[in-house]
Ligand SMILES: [Zn+2]
């Protein structure tokens with residue numbers, strides 16, 4: 001990489017003011033707004049970088065020092081200040097070094113709404129996910145095609161900046177992440193234009209998912225490595241599908257069982273009948289015995305929800321609600337009166353306290 005002093009055309013002992021003047025002069029000449037030549041644009045970047053380094057006293061000092069032993073490209077052995085520092089203070093010298101631009105991406109969350117009938121057997125869904133994906137222009141290198149990262153000339157590739165600090169033991173070197181390359185050890189002189197040097201772009205894609213039977217609201221299904229692509233094309237995080245089961249007008253759910261209410265006309269309840277119910281997965285024929293009471297529960301085995309774990313299905317539980325006729329014509333009224341006369345009917349009387357019909361239905365459902 002070109003020498004920063006040469007790039008700016010100043011002496012090595014130039015003052016801060018001289019450096020600033022040199023930069024202004026070159027910037028007026030090379031700035032992309034005034035000079036459309038692509039070479040000028042590249043030169044402008046170089047000049048700006050050189051100015052960034054040399055106008056910061058710390059960075060300039062570091063640059064003037066050149067590569068330090070023990071860090072990035074230095075020789076092995078007990079020669080550098082870094083080694084001495086680590087000997088006394090036990091710093092993890094070996095593990096320190098440039099950090100990778102490439103990092104694992106974050107997890108992503110997508111909400112999926114399902115109907116109850118999809119829950120019974122599971123469903124195959126095409127789900128649109130909007131996450132970061134690998135940039136196809138640079139394949140995650142972050143560099144414009146045909147270019148590559150350059151070793152950071154402030155930290156000389158180590159990602160660390162050393163500073164001499166006075167202490168009881170004399171001068172020791174401490175290190176902190178390099179501000180120029182943010183600890184990566186390299187800079188990207190020509191960022192990829194597609195991803196602005198991020199190595200990833202946002203995109204929507206559609207994935208096919210088999211949602212297993214038996215899921216319930218709030219459940220999160222983990223799909224490994226389907227989440228966000230990380231910085232610099234790092235490995236994908238996981239994708240989580242959060243399930244929401246839509247309310248159903250007829251059926252509700254209690255664990256693996258399905259609950260429903262069946263209204264039975266008084267005459268049917270008295271005489272008994274059979275009925276064909278349309279359930280979520282086909283028709284079921286049930287028998288309503290003569291004399292069935294409100295709040296009785298009929299259990300239809302294995303017509304509930306497929307168990308998420310362990311297989312098999314829960315039951316369908318039908319709570320009976322006997323409907324008293326409200327509109328009788330004259331003839332019907334007489335028939336009922338006849339019936340009342342012929343039966344030794346029991347007058348209304350207080351019974352054991354019981355909660356309302358619906359509470360009772362609920363209790364029965366849970367205890368059957
Ligand atoms: Zn790119």
Ligand SMILES: [Zn+2]
Nearest residue numbers: 152155178181
């Ligand atoms: Zn650096």
